[in-house]
Amino acid sequence: MSNVFEFVATSREKTGKGAARAVRRQGEIPAIIYGGKAAPAMFNLNHNDVNKHLQHEAVYSHILEVVINGNSEKAILKAIQRHPARPQILHMDFLRVNESEKLKVHVPLHFKNEAISEGVKKGGIATHARVEVEVICFPSALPEYLEIDLQHLDLGDSVHLSEILLPDGVEILELSHGSEHDTAVVSIIASRVAKDEDDDNEEEVVVAAE
Numbered sequence: 001m002s003n004v005f006e007f008v009a010t011s012r013e014k015t016g017k018g019a020a021r022a023v024r025r026q027g028e029i030p031a032i033i034y035g036g037k038a039a040p041a042m043f044n045l046n047h048n049d050v051n052k053h054l055q056h057e058a059v060y061s062h063i064l065e066v067v068i069n070g071n072s073e074k075a076i077l078k079a080i081q082r083h084p085a086r087p088q089i090l091h092m093d094f095l096r097v098n099e100s101e102k103l104k105v106h107v108p109l110h111f112k113n114e115a116i117s118e119g120v121k122k123g124g125i126a127t128h129a130r131v132e133v134e135v136i137c138f139p140s141a142l143p144e145y146l147e148i149d150l151q152h153l154d155l156g157d158s159v160h161l162s163e164i165l166l167p168d169g170v171e172i173l174e175l176s177h178g179s180e181h182d183t184a185v186v187s188i189i190a191s192r193v194a195k196d197e198d199d200d201n202e203e204e205v206v207v208a209a210e
Contacts, residue, residue, distance in 0.1 A: 005053050006065040007094075009043035020091070029089050033066055033075055036096035043068045050089060054080075058144050061107045066094055074139070076105055097139050104173060106132045107143055109164075111186060113151035119188030124155045130185045133161065134173045141169035148186060158187040 012023065012030065020030045027047050034040040043066075053059050059077065066075045079093040097103065114126050133146065146166065148159055161172050162182045174181045 004065060005056070005059050005062055006067060007045055007050070007053065009045050009066060009068045011069050012042040012044050015042065024088070024090070029092055031092040031094065033068075033073060033094040033096060035075075036098055038096065041068060045092065047089060050092070054089075057108055061105055061142065061144055063097055063139050063142060064094070074099075076103060099139050102136050102138055103142065104134055104136050105142060106134050108132045108145045109185065110145045110147045112147055112149045117150040117153045117188060119153050119155040119157060120150075122155055123191055124188045125191045126150060126153075126186055126188055128186050129183065133164070133185075135166075135170050136173050136176075137170040141167060143167050143170060150186065150188070153186075153188045155188055155190055158184040160184050 009031065012019070014022075023030045023044050026044075028044040029047050029050055030042070031045050032040055032042050062076075064075050064077060066073050074097040075094040076097060077092065078095040079091075080089060081091040082088065083090055109128075109131055111126065111128065114120060117124075117126065120126060135143070135146075137143075143166075146164055148164060150159075153159065160182050161175055164172065164185065166172070174183075
């Protein structure tokens with residue numbers, strides 16, 4: 001993990017909807033950090049600074065630095081509440097990280113060589129059933145993303161959860177619930193255009209035979 005995302009904050013004592021609205025009017029985001037042995041702590045973040053961080057996909061699956069009044073804590077981003085109509089973040093939740101305890105984190109999937117996969121070259125299309133998976137691992141093993149190579153996937157082929165290559169020490173949480181949870185992540189299916197062309201060709205053969 002090469003990137004370090006630092007969220008610089010100021011502590012907040014007042015609670016309630018009125019206090020949260022006042023924070024937002026000042027261009028800040030009310031937030032909370034919890035977990036571990038320390039008590040939950042409330043703080044405010046600069047909205048513009050947070051938006052810059054959130055432009056990076058990696059921020060959602062990285063160990064972050066939350067600096068409150070100069071005191072730094074390691075955490076992961078647990079939840080974001082957004083305004084339903086405006087591009088505004090209403091609240092953020094952070095979970096403290098303990099290096100000796102495993103984390104459950106959603107990690108994005110990156111699909112490699114989709115355009116040159118065997119099935120796509122034959123006119124098929126890749127359908128993605130997942131864009132992320134929940135993994136469990138120690139903080140030091142947390143991957144930024146998981147990569148799936150589609151180059152050798154033919155028409156009708158799929159990649160299931162159990163076929164994703166995982167770094168050492170990383171497990172997909174869903175697979176721990178049994179083999180019936182080993183669902184497809186991505187599949188190559190015949191496109192409607194390609195199917196229609198095949199049907200037209202079959203009709204031409206029939207006419208020629210007649």
